[in-house]
Amino acid sequence: MNDVAYIVGAWVVGLGAIGIYSVRTLARGRSLSRMVPEHRRRWLTSDTDAAA
């Protein structure tokens, strides 16, 4: 394969950025979830209405 560095670089940047963002979002969600009572987190009671 030619230009391997470019190809792998592009994929690493793309998936890496998505991965880092996702992990950070999930972590934020985790810490925030602990502070909000369960009944205010509506996706726990109904899966459908929270699917934004």
Add this chain to the structure above:
Amino acid sequence: MFRDALLVAGKDLRIEWRSRVALGQVAPFALLVLVLFGFALDAERPALLRFAGGLFWVTVLLSLLLAVQRAYAIESADGAIDGLRRSGIEPASVFLGKTAAVSIQIAVLEVLLGIGIVVLYDARVESPVLLVTAGAAAAVGAAAAGTLYGALAAGTRARETILPILLLPVLAPVLIGATRAFGDALGATAVDGWAWTGLLAAFAALYVAFGTLAFGVLLEEW
């Protein structure tokens, strides 16, 4: 509506005239930037001449940031904005008035800078009509966008830093268009300056229209 706008514009311009901040600080700043460009481009006359239009407009946009911040600083001082709000003047009129005031300040600045590039960069005006028309269209467009985003930024706690990052990307088409039109008017680039002036006018019309509509939403929050 337009009478109220004139009132607001007159008030802003009177305050500026009395305080001499625009004349005493913004104008010297703009001239200073022109001089700095001279240093940065190694005082090379052909380069300065070639880029005179672009340097002129970058300087105008940087000065616009100061002028807009100033236009809202006079409102937030001494609860003046409360007076304005209680006076019953429509938000649209406030927007149009402030835009007019900033436009006039920018136009005055353009005249000063125009003399600046003729003297310092040796620029020669080949088409004065195009120069004036493009300059006026760009001034109104930039002032309208500046007034709109200035109101947005003035409501936040980080107004000095948030205004440039919001306003400058929006003004990219103004910079491109005005630079091209000036390039034509100064005989530096072979393009159709009038087509670019049309784009500048369209930009100005869009921002004046949108600002008139949206300003009420923003004015409520002061």
Add this chain to the structure above:
Amino acid sequence: MNETTGSTATTGSRATRVLGLACLVGLGILGVFAFGISPEDARIEEVSGETVGQGDLVRIMYVHVPMAILSYAFLSLCAVGSAMVLWRRSRWWDHVAHGAGEIGTLFCGITLVTGMIWGRPTWGTWWEWGDVRLVTTLVLFLLFVGYLSLRRVPGDPELVARRAAVVALLGVLMIPIVNRSVEWWENRTLHQQSTLTEMRIEDWTLFTLMLGFLVFTLVGAWMLVHRFRVAWLEGELERSGLDAAISERRAEALSGVEAAIARPGGGAGPAREVP
């Protein structure tokens, strides 16, 4: 419909877990297609006998093209949400706009970077000012970076929402103007016109592009749901005033035993309300 214990303190639900699993499986399959099954882009020029085409670099397209389309889609969704905020004063739409704006900006950044990485070996330059789509996308990216920084400035949630909505709407309105001005500015473009019509595209290449679009759409949707819930939680915290109570509790935890002893009665009153 209740979740199993231990997983309740997350923004996940059964739906997002299924979706997330589909994303991971999809990314795996996409990887197989992008690096295994799809061929390199190479054709033999009939006259000169030279090999033309992007070669293996076409594999970057499987991430670049979906990201580009999706970034525009998400930023449009942000504009739609912003319009709804101004029209209906809806908190729900504000969260959608915020999430879509953030993910759209991220995808926009990925589009720019992967495009530059592709452009370097193909065009011989990281950046080409003459390319309309490139410059337009950069201005759009900067506009929305401004939007996100505006959102980050603390303030009354409703005012933040309204201000941000105006900025997002104007930002999207700017796209045609920026595009037109850049087009006139440098009247040339390096960009692949439409790859589908101009180049003979291999079947598997086309299929992989479509697959990439599908997979990244799922990924984007999954991210948006989680991001929405995070925004929703933040709104809940702010509204219920829990924020203050939590910071107080945190302060108590920090000062520890000393504070407990110093308090009259020496008791640990964890549920003390803020005045």
